[in-house]
Amino acid sequence: MDQFLLAVAYKKFTYKGLKEAMIKTLEITALIMFLVAASNFFGAVFSKLGTPSLLTDYLLGLEINKYWVLAIMMAVIFLLGWPLEWVPIVLIVLPILLPLVQELGFNLTWFAILVAVNLQTAWLSPPVALSAYFLKGVVPQWDLKDIYLGMMQFMVIQVIGLILIIIFPQIALWLPSVMYPSP
Numbered sequence: 001m002d003q004f005l006l007a008v009a010y011k012k013f014t015y016k017g018l019k020e021a022m023i024k025t026l027e028i029t030a031l032i033m034f035l036v037a038a039s040n041f042f043g044a045v046f047s048k049l050g051t052p053s054l055l056t057d058y059l060l061g062l063e064i065n066k067y068w069v070l071a072i073m074m075a076v077i078f079l080l081g082w083p084l085e086w087v088p089i090v091l092i093v094l095p096i097l098l099p100l101v102q103e104l105g106f107n108l109t110w111f112a113i114l115v116a117v118n119l120q121t122a123w124l125s126p127p128v129a130l131s132a133y134f135l136k137g138v139v140p141q142w143d144l145k146d147i148y149l150g151m152m153q154f155m156v157i158q159v160i161g162l163i164l165i166i167i168f169p170q171i172a173l174w175l176p177s178v179m180y181p182s183p
Contacts, residue, residue, distance in 0.1 A: 032087070039091035046096060056100040066104040070166070073097055074118050081122025085130075089119065113172040114165060121158040124151045 007013040046052070059069050080089050094115065101111050123131045132147045165172045 035087060036091060039088065042092055043095045052096050052099045055096060056103050059100055060103060066106075067166070069100070069104060070106065070114075073100070074114065074162075077115055077118050078122045078125075081119045082125070082128035082130075086119050090115075107169065107173060109176050110165070110169050110172050114162065117158060117162045117165065121155055121162065124155040124158065 004013070007017070059072070062069075077089060077093065080093060098108075101108065123129065126132075126148055129148065129151065132144060132151060135147050136142065136144055
């Protein structure tokens, strides 16, 4: 709505532009809906084949500390965050990991926040660093090496934040517990 009002205010609004924007919106929405449907189908097939329970049984059978299992999950999500956007990770990978997370007794809200911070860190880290390419597209005169160097300090801060959230879960759980108190 804001963009519409700004376009009218700056006299940039045209019906041709509105039609193009609506068609683009329809295309993107259809693509996202197709992705959601396909990932749900993929996840259902994976679940029927028993992959989540197989993975859960295997990792629990290793008899290692649950935080090492969490570290393995975070490493997999981090590596997948390099080439992939959050949508396929959330719709395909997380449903496979959720039975394991529940079996380990981790809070699902806390785990979701860990995943979000982890993915943000992955998008900042080389070799792929999707955020660097987005920034390069916005400011083409900047050198990609300088963008990487500038992003490293934010990546370090996010890694420290991720570690703090793991060590002190109440950092992430305090606000949800205040907003949605347990009965």
